[in-house]
Amino acid sequence: MSMERVLSMSGRLQKLLTEAQAEAEKTVQDAQRQADEMINVANKEAERKRLRAQRGTGLEEMLAEEEKKAMKEADKVVKDYEKQVDDLKKVSDRKVSEAVDYVIKEVLPE
């Protein structure tokens, strides 16, 4: 192998590594930029919400949203009570009969 060929190969490989280094740095920089942007947006949005809440603006919007949530929860509550009432209507005749016997026993003297 001639010295020239070795030097040429070495140069090309060095270039490859330099490019890889640059690509790696770019990857990290891009990620850092994206992370900064995410935090920046979150901070701005948080600040906007804080200010709106402090000024009372947007309150109606929030209340409307809460009302929607509450209505949804209320629907569940209604369904739950309806089920309980339905279950009551299914109390067996045997249980009713036992309860009647118990009442009669209590009413009549021993």
Add this chain to the structure above:
Amino acid sequence: MSTIDMEAQMIEKAVEERNQLIDRATERAERLLHNAKNEEERINSDVERHMSTIVGSEIRAVHDRIVGRVNLEGRRTLMGAKMVLIEDVFAKAKDQLAQLAESGSNDYHVVLKKLIIEAGHAIGGENLIVSSNKRDQEHVKSILFDLGKELKGVELELDTTPIDTLGGIIVRNRDGTKTYFNTLEGRLISVRRTNESEVAVKLGVV
């Protein structure tokens, strides 16, 4: 070492180094984004908490107004349904007691006797007047006759004016200072007052 081997070794080493560079950078990038995501969640959660302290009472009021009202109505409906069921039990019990009283059976005769004795003990004294409905008067007369023989020194008298009752009796002393209501419906009301919760347990609707 041949020239080709040397070349291969140089290339292999360079590629490995390159891959390591890229892998480390990728890992670092992922860590940065992961941390940013966590920070974003923390910021959002902080602001939600902060806002909830500022407008929390209004939000809670909306929630309580809507869900609270439905809860109240639901509880009322459920309670109503339970009461209907319990009412049914007591109505059926009343029907059965009426049937027993109307049967004029020996069982009812025994019941009447026990009711009179219980009332007599509760009032005490020597002169007692027993009232019943018109239908039961013959039964009561016969019971008083028997009891008169059993209880020496106690004078038992049937009130000829009938009372309006399903069954059972009312006993009072002669001077009218003490009265013991021992009618079947009176006892039913008393049982309902004291044992309604037990009836609910028996029905499994507590």
